[in-house]
Amino acid sequence: MPDDNEQLKIDELNDKYLRALAELENARKRAALDIENAARARAMSIAEQFLPLIDAIGKAAEIAPDDEGIKVLKKAADNAMSGVGIVGIETVGQMLNPQFHNAITTEESELPANTIIKEIQPGFMFGDTVLRAAMVAAAAPKKSDAENG
Numbered sequence: 414m415p416d417d418n419e420q421l422k423i424d425e426l427n428d429k430y431l432r433a434l435a436e437l438e439n440a441r442k443r444a445a446l447d448i449e450n451a452a453r454a455r456a457m458s459i460a461e462q463f464l465p466l467i468d469a470i471g472k473a474a475e476i477a478p479d480d481e482g483i484k485v486l487k488k489a490a491d492n493a494m495s496g497v498g499i500v501g502i503e504t505v506g507q508m509l510n511p512q513f514h515n516a517i518t519t520e521e522s523e524l525p526a527n528t529i530i531k532e533i534q535p536g537f538m539f540g541d542t543v544l545r546a547a548m549v550a551a552a553a554p555k556k557s558d559a560e561n562g
Contacts, residue, residue, distance in 0.1 A: 457539050460499055464537065464545060467494065471535065494537070502536035502547045504529045513538075515546045522552035 415423060467490055473480075474487045494500070502513045509516055509527040513536060522530055529549045536547025 453540075456497070457542065457544060460494075460497070460537075460539055460544055463494075466490075467537075468534065498540050499544060500538050502538055502543070504532040504536070504547045504549050509549070509551045513543060513546060514549050514551075516551040517548050518550045519553035520550050521555045523555065524552040526552055526554050528552040 470483070470487050470490050473483045477483055504514065507514075507529050508525075509529055514529060515536075516527075516529075517533060520530060522528070524530060528551065530552050531550040532547060533550060534545075534548040537544040
């Protein structure tokens with residue numbers, strides 16, 4: 414059986430070992446998180462490069478809504494985007510939220526103030542991060558005849 418001095422030394426070495434083990438585990442977790450964050454940032458950067466293409470497909474679908482080729486292309490693009498976690502931000506009918514919407518104009522409307530009445534450019538989320546805010550027109554209260562007068 415070890416004497417008191419030896420037991421203190423054993424306890425001290427055991428404590429150092431446990432601390433080193435905990436530091437190693439923390440370093441592994443930090444490295445894994447750094448890798449995950451770097452991969453996410455790279456994926457967002459790549460996704461941003463495809464937004465003009467997605468916009469062009471959306472415009473083509475607006476211009477020629479009955480074109481079967483464009484319908485298929487739009488559906489494929491939408492599926493690809495959602496497959497990697499990129500989804501559109503809801504706009505028309507929603508209340509303006511500066512986290513997700515960028516109101517670039519207002520229009521008089523019967524709707525409550527700050528209700529989105531038109532989407533000018535779609536916005537997208539990547540997971541829980543805004544990839545691009547939606548550009549929208551928001552409702553403004555109608556001016557009374559006295560104010561217009």
